[in-house]
Amino acid sequence: MKEINPKIDRTKKVIEITGLKKAFDDFEVLKGVDLELYKGENLVVLGRSGTGKSVLIKIISGLLKPDEGRVNVLGEEVDRLSPKELDALRLKIGFSFQNSALYDSMTVKENLEFPLIRHSKELTEKDRDRIIRFVLEAVGLSQAMNQMPSELSGGQRKRIGIARTLILKPEIMLYDEPTAGLDPITSIEINKLINEVQRRFNTSSIIITHDLTCAKAVGDRVVMLLDGQFQRQGTFEEVFDTDDERVKAFHNYNFIE
Amino acid sequence: MKGLTGFQPVEMDSSNKNTENTRSRRYVISKRLDRIFLELGHVFAFIARFFKEVWFPPYEIKEVINQCYEIGVRSLPLISLTGFIIGIVFTNQSRPSLADFGATALLPALISVAIVRAMGPLVTALIAAGRVASGIGAELGSMRVTEQIDAMEVSATNPFKFLVVSRVLASTLMIPALTMYTTLVSLLGGYLNVHQNEQTTLITFFYQVFEAITFLDIAASSVKSVIFGFTIGMVGCYKGYNSSKGTEGVGKAANSSVVTAMFLIFIEELLIMQVINALRVF
Numbered sequence: 001m002k003e004i005n006p007k008i009d010r011t012k013k014v015i016e017i018t019g020l021k022k023a024f025d026d027f028e029v030l031k032g033v034d035l036e037l038y039k040g041e042n043l044v045v046l047g048r049s050g051t052g053k054s055v056l057i058k059i060i061s062g063l064l065k066p067d068e069g070r071v072n073v074l075g076e077e078v079d080r081l082s083p084k085e086l087d088a089l090r091l092k093i094g095f096s097f098q099n100s101a102l103y104d105s106m107t108v109k110e111n112l113e114f115p116l117i118r119h120s121k122e123l124t125e126k127d128r129d130r131i132i133r134f135v136l137e138a139v140g141l142s143q144a145m146n147q148m149p150s151e152l153s154g155g156q157r158k159r160i161g162i163a164r165t166l167i168l169k170p171e172i173m174l175y176d177e178p179t180a181g182l183d184p185i186t187s188i189e190i191n192k193l194i195n196e197v198q199r200r201f202n203t204s205s206i207i208i209t210h211d212l213t214c215a216k217a218v219g220d221r222v223v224m225l226l227d228g229q230f231q232r233q234g235t236f237e238e239v240f241d242t243d244d245e246r247v248k249a250f251h252n253y254n255f256i257e
Numbered sequence: 258m259k260g261l262t263g264f265q266p267v268e269m270d271s272s273n274k275n276t277e278n279t280r281s282r283r284y285v286i287s288k289r290l291d292r293i294f295l296e297l298g299h300v301f302a303f304i305a306r307f308f309k310e311v312w313f314p315p316y317e318i319k320e321v322i323n324q325c326y327e328i329g330v331r332s333l334p335l336i337s338l339t340g341f342i343i344g345i346v347f348t349n350q351s352r353p354s355l356a357d358f359g360a361t362a363l364l365p366a367l368i369s370v371a372i373v374r375a376m377g378p379l380v381t382a383l384i385a386a387g388r389v390a391s392g393i394g395a396e397l398g399s400m401r402v403t404e405q406i407d408a409m410e411v412s413a414t415n416p417f418k419f420l421v422v423s424r425v426l427a428s429t430l431m432i433p434a435l436t437m438y439t440t441l442v443s444l445l446g447g448y449l450n451v452h453q454n455e456q457t458t459l460i461t462f463f464y465q466v467f468e469a470i471t472f473l474d475i476a477a478s479s480v481k482s483v484i485f486g487f488t489i490g491m492v493g494c495y496k497g498y499n500s501s502k503g504t505e506g507v508g509k510a511a512n513s514s515v516v517t518a519m520f521l522i523f524i525e526e527l528l529i530m531q532v533i534n535a536l537r538v539f
Contacts, residue, residue, distance in 0.1 A: 101408035
């Protein structure tokens, strides 16, 4: 069980969502979601597959547009920004994808260099190399610099995916199912890395998962998405201390798995 | 939601089967028409976005050069072989008809007109549609379903500019160059066949080749290949960039890129031919 990060600033909201609704055709995925993320906090969003967890972080990063509601990220209303303003905001948000989404035609180094070349034009090649080495060391994969993504294991790909998001020093990290498809030991390593990133880079994070071990290990606060709305929130124990059959079933099935 | 064609499903009287069938058929047709018009709208928006973004920085010059290499240099072996064989086969098949009239001396002129005006651009475009459009469709399709395009977008990089603009530009630049090369190789194939049978020298052959064609032929061939190149790049990018439904979608994107590109190339060939023929009159 994770100790709550003492550096969390409860007076400073980095993300504030109110009344968020999103539907695909006739299927309403999010039915009025309210959420706050405080500075320095790791917030875990739990829920079954298909409940709109990934949709939520895609809306936060501006990949999807909300149907209704306000999404305020670092003081900016995401859906009202011009493309230029949205790009400026995105530089402050790191998005770690479920399948890592590494550019498979590029080496690890080129993957990490890709955002640097475009957004830190003042850097020399030497500076870029130094930063790449630093983030690779931070995720424990210094030796993978010249490998292709196809040569890496699932866990290594996740780490490189996280390194690629860290390279632009984001204030907010969004993790989409960080432990999905990984063996238990690699999952524990990824959980440790998420906590390490929070501590070392002073990020605020939303972690989308249905893995309760991950939720327990990384979450300062846990919220549970059921039927398109957040039904429970609090510490891990508080969320599951309930008579709600849906929540209990989620807990029991997760541990049977 | 009301469709573009204005039809909506209507509550029907169950006793009147014929009316019911007609209405449901109308509804299905209206839905299909809606889909066609929406797709056309997407296509035009995609093309318009290309013309909007191509002029403004950042210019992905390195990626354009990479793609020029992929599309141009890597197509050379296939293009060389195909062009050469087509030159030989076309010459060989044309000879008997001319020989009946004792006009085999006109072979270089015939080959020249056929290859420069039509076969060079068309063969190059069809081969490129098979190799390049399917490659682009599969590559971008796979990037879409593995969220690599989303990853570019969230890292504040414009994926349209990096992936689409660079590939369409490279294709538009490289297909005319490949067309010139195919034309030359086909003519060489034709020359070998003519030389073997009629003992014509290389200089005489090419003198007759250039005598038979005009500036309009070369200009038309160049313009045609630019349009074919643009079509191949655009179709591959559109199909790949908008693919969905996992790995099945990647296969579909690759397949429909080839089919659509080839179909459009034939339609364009037909239309351009009419325009050139009209110009020839003046």
